Amino acid sequence: MPWKETCAMDQKVQMIGNWLEEEFSITELSELYEVSRTTIYKWIARYEERGPEGLAELSREPLRHPNATPQDIAEKLIEMKLLHQHFGPKKIVARLRMQHPELHWPAVSTAGEILKRQGLVQPRKKRRRVPPYTQPFLGCDKPNAVWSADFKGQFYTGDGKLCYPLTMSDNYSRYLLQCRGLSRPTHEQTQPWFEWTFREYGLPDAIRTDNGAPFASLSLGGLSRLSVWFIKLGIMPERIDSGHPEQNPRHERMHRTLKEAAAIPPKHNLLEQQQAFENFKYEFNYERPHESLAQKPPSSVYRASVRPYPLRIPQLEYDDDVIVKKIRHGGEMYWKGRFIYVSQALAGELIALKQIDDYLWEIRFGFYPLGVFDELTGKAPLLKMC
Numbered sequence: 515m516p517w518k519e520t521c522a523m524d525q526k527v528q529m530i531g532n533w534l535e536e537e538f539s540i541t542e543l544s545e546l547y548e549v550s551r552t553t554i555y556k557w558i559a560r561y562e563e564r565g566p567e568g569l570a571e572l573s574r575e576p577l578r579h580p581n582a583t584p585q586d587i588a589e590k591l592i593e594m595k596l597l598h599q600h601f602g603p604k605k606i607v608a609r610l611r612m613q614h615p616e617l618h619w620p621a622v623s624t625a626g627e628i629l630k631r632q633g634l635v636q637p638r639k640k641r642r643r644v645p646p647y648t649q650p651f652l653g654c655d656k657p658n659a660v661w662s663a664d665f666k667g668q669f670y671t672g673d674g675k676l677c678y679p680l681t682m683s684d685n686y687s688r689y690l691l692q693c694r695g696l697s698r699p700t701h702e703q704t705q706p707w708f709e710w711t712f713r714e715y716g717l718p719d720a721i722r723t724d725n726g727a728p729f730a731s732l733s734l735g736g737l738s739r740l741s742v743w744f745i746k747l748g749i750m751p752e753r754i755d756s757g758h759p760e761q762n763p764r765h766e767r768m769h770r771t772l773k774e775a776a777a778i779p780p781k782h783n784l785l786e787q788q789q790a791f792e793n794f795k796y797e798f799n800y801e802r803p804h805e806s807l808a809q810k811p812p813s814s815v816y817r818a819s820v821r822p823y824p825l826r827i828p829q830l831e832y833d834d835d836v837i838v839k840k841i842r843h844g845g846e847m848y849w850k851g852r853f854i855y856v857s858q859a860l861a862g863e864l865i866a867l868k869q870i871d872d873y874l875w876e877i878r879f880g881f882y883p884l885g886v887f888d889e890l891t892g893k894a895p896l897l898k899m900c
Contacts, residue, residue, distance in 0.1 A: 519652055521624065525547055525877070526557055527595075528599065529547050529557060529596070530684055531597060533558060534597065536595075540555070546781075546782075557569065565589060565592070566596065566632050566634070566756045566849070567632065569633075570587035583620050586839070587618075588628050589608075590610060590614075591610070591629060592634065594606050595632075596634075598797070598801075600774040603625040603629060603635070603807065604620050604803075605802060606618050606625060607620070607625050607803065608805055608809040612796060612803070620698070638844050654685040657687050657689070657815070657817050657818075657819070658684060658715075658717075658718045658817075658819040658821075659685070659686060659717065659718065660684075660686070660719065660720045660721070660722055661682055661683065661684055661685065661720070662684045662685055662692065662723070662762055663721055663722070664724060664762070665678050665679065665680055665699045665726070666678075666679040671779060671780050671781055675697065675699070677780070677786060677787055678698065678699045679693060679694070679695050679696075680692065680695075680696055680699070681693050681768070681769065683764070685765070686815070688768065688807065688812045688815075689815070690799055691714075691715055693791040694707050694788070695784050695788050696789050697784065699715075699726040700727075701738070702742060705728075705743065714818075715819060716818050717749060717823060718819060720739065720752050721751055723754075724753065724762075725754075728740045729741060729751070730753055731859060733860075734844075734860075734884050735857070735879070735884035737751075737857060737879070737882075739859050742879070745879060746828070746879045748828075750881075751861070771798065775794050780786050783806055785804045799811060799813045802877050812825075812889055830864055830879070832864070832878075834864075834868040836867060837875075838862055838864055838865070838867075839864070839866075839867065839898065843862065844858070845857050845859075846864070854887070857884075860879060865877055865879050866878045866879075873888060873889050874889075875889065
């Protein structure tokens with residue numbers, strides 16, 4: 515999914531925000547926003563002389579109603595919006611109340627009107643409401659019960675290179691555990707960052723993903739090399755239904771915020787883009803109030819897992835009432851004088867077969883059921899996972 519474009523006012527606000535943060539020189543801002551240095555200096559001069567009103571095309575007279583919001587309060591609202599352009603009025607007010615509890619802040623609706631008059635609030639698009647799907651959230655009753663992971667849609671950085679943002683978050687606290695721009699969404703590039711995250715925060719009970727690579731495959735049980743590794747670590751790999759991202763709404767909502775805050779416009783290269791991701795991660799976890807957390811940031815709720823990443827991956831163990839088979843390098847198992855293909859993802863691993871009928875055997879990899887093997891036909895049809 516491509517990143518959306520911004521309007522002229524958004525460009526001015528973004529440019530002033532970057533200038534206030536002293537991230538870019540005037541020349542770099544000119545190249546980034548594709549306007550002349552003279553235009554950049556003009557916008558900065560207008561902002562320094564008249565504040566945010568100077569960025570608007572037409573000046574507006576201040577309200578003179580006796581109950582009008584004091585000018586210094588309005589300016590603080592606008593300044594906070596410029597520094598956190600993806601915050602809405604509710605989060606702007608909540609953030610300012612945290613920083614200055616001694617001041618009297620206006621209602622969220624009033625703050626919204628102040629920002630709207632300055633052209634700093636975009637109208638919300640009307641869309642059909644999707645009924646909530648509650649089943650994926652069963653068990654999300656504590657930190658690290660379920661993490662979500664995904665690749666946000668790829669985009670091009672300024673140097674023409676593709677960036678694939680790998681994201682991981684804790685479903686209970688909404689804490690953003692990882693936001694890493696990769697050049698390719700492969701197993702080789704993905705697994706090291708999962709390992710880094712496990713070493714930093716410990717292991718979750720489950721990880722919920724979509725059905726795409728490298729999280730899943732068309733192999734038996736939908737396993738990939740990555741999900742096989744999860745199972746060996748004692749992590750249940752959960753997968754949402756194909757084509758239904760709404761089954762993972764907390765992570766998808768974070769993606770929308772990430773898209774608005776850290777990649778518009780895309781940075782010049784992957785290194786600069788990663789710095790933008792790191793800034794977003796800190797702000798999202800430690801500064802951004804979250805409505806579902808009573809306007810607290812995720813860092814106030816999240817705690818690292820009590821399950822540390824092991825020094826050595828444990829060997830899977832099975833009960834005595836099963837037959838254990840080692841999968842060969844080509845993905846096959848040897849069964850009663852013939853080779854039966856199981857899964858390339860399980861090459862070198864041990865699986866268990868438990869007889870459930872005269873010729874039917876349940877296949878498991880650790881705690882994870884893979885399917886039922888019919889020794890008469892030599893086939894192992896897939897089982898639908900709960």
